[in-house]
Amino acid sequence: MNRLKFRNGDKIDAIGLGTWKSEPGEVGQAVREAIKIGYRHIDCAWIYQNEAEIGQAFQEAFTEGDVKREDLFVTSKLWNSFHAAEDVEKAVMESLKALQLDYLDLYLIHWPIAHQPGVVFSEDAAGFAPIEDYPIADTWKAMEALVKKDLVKHIGVSNFNIPKLQRLLETAEIAPEMNQVESHPLLAQNELLQFCSDNQILYTAYSPLGSRDRSAGMKGSDEPDMFENEVLKGIADNHGVHPAQILIKWAEGRGTCVIPKSVNPARLKQNLDSANIALSENEMNEINGLDKGYRFLDGKFWEREGGHYTAENLWNN
Ligand code: A2P
Numbered sequence: 001m002n003r004l005k006f007r008n009g010d011k012i013d014a015i016g017l018g019t020w021k022s023e024p025g026e027v028g029q030a031v032r033e034a035i036k037i038g039y040r041h042i043d044c045a046w047i048y049q050n051e052a053e054i055g056q057a058f059q060e061a062f063t064e065g066d067v068k069r070e071d072l073f074v075t076s077k078l079w080n081s082f083h084a085a086e087d088v089e090k091a092v093m094e095s096l097k098a099l100q101l102d103y104l105d106l107y108l109i110h111w112p113i114a115h116q117p118g119v120v121f122s123e124d125a126a127g128f129a130p131i132e133d134y135p136i137a138d139t140w141k142a143m144e145a146l147v148k149k150d151l152v153k154h155i156g157v158s159n160f161n162i163p164k165l166q167r168l169l170e171t172a173e174i175a176p177e178m179n180q181v182e183s184h185p186l187l188a189q190n191e192l193l194q195f196c197s198d199n200q201i202l203y204t205a206y207s208p209l210g211s212r213d214r215s216a217g218m219k220g221s222d223e224p225d226m227f228e229n230e231v232l233k234g235i236a237d238n239h240g241v242h243p244a245q246i247l248i249k250w251a252e253g254r255g256t257c258v259i260p261k262s263v264n265p266a267r268l269k270q271n272l273d274s275a276n277i278a279l280s281e282n283e284m285n286e287i288n289g290l291d292k293g294y295r296f297l298d299g300k301f302w303e304r305e306g307g308h309y310t311a312e313n314l315w316n317n
Helices: 027-037 051-063 085-099 136-148 162-171 190-198 230-239 243-253 265-276 281-288 311-316
Strands: 003-005 011-013 041-043 073-078 104-109 152-158 178-182 202-206
Touching: 027 041, 027 051, 027 265, 051 085, 073 085, 085 104, 085 136, 104 136, 104 178, 136 152, 136 162, 152 162, 162 190, 178 190, 190 202, 230 243, 230 281, 243 265, 243 281
Parallel strands: 041 073, 073 104, 104 152, 152 178, 178 202
Antiparallel strands: 003 011
């Protein structure tokens, strides 16, 4: 499997395990199984509300000798309600405590969106704060302080577009090292990937399979089904694999990290094994041809009557 290199030479496996939507009661056994079969990169977040169970699974894996802490790469993310600089350390400590770890390998600002402190979700605009109230540059300084305190090894962002990365690069002392964004053949984000690569920012593809297990409220009525896409199906048939595996291989093959979520042992294995598929240049090009800038997570779920955030300013400003 491809491994990506941070600026200091640290490495991260291209294929990691996604844990968004992995329910308490099933996420622990999924993480245990994943580590047993060779996953070394686990993607978590405070807001997924399952970090305590994942922490329990890590402890069991360490105790039973499945993996050593230093061989595991663990990511977590700063939720929108902790953007005030004085709240950032408190937030990472909550994740560390739940995950039963004394450092994270990577900590990301989850969204370029600020909530009022203490507001986890809000149905109306009042629960949000304009980003000017909690400038990303200030939140970032607090992220940098976590590196200096050895609480996290690397820091980055998620859901940032090129202008937002450019603004952050202007003030950052430690340049962001990762940008995690939605990415799959229908949303290849070639320009963003190029920008990241030019600036030594690694890139992780989330929802690489189209996150079909999202709640109905976060789903459009006429979403494409990538598993039924004729091009992907044809290539999958040629290799005798599931289209999900072609999606994962495409992401790994173009030099990004990719974090497919599964709680099913057979699918966890399939997904990790995707690295062994050999896609020809022609096949990669055919898949590249599917890009249409389609977002499964369109960002409209951040829009509120009279609110500060719109899909337009999220993705385009
Ligand atoms: P499950 O957890 O039951 O395996 P994403 O990573 O884009 O969020 O997608 C996750 C969804 O894709 C989940 O519904 C997950 O189901 C499903 N999934 C994960 N791996 C595979 C696979 N190899 N084949 C089919 N479906 C998969």
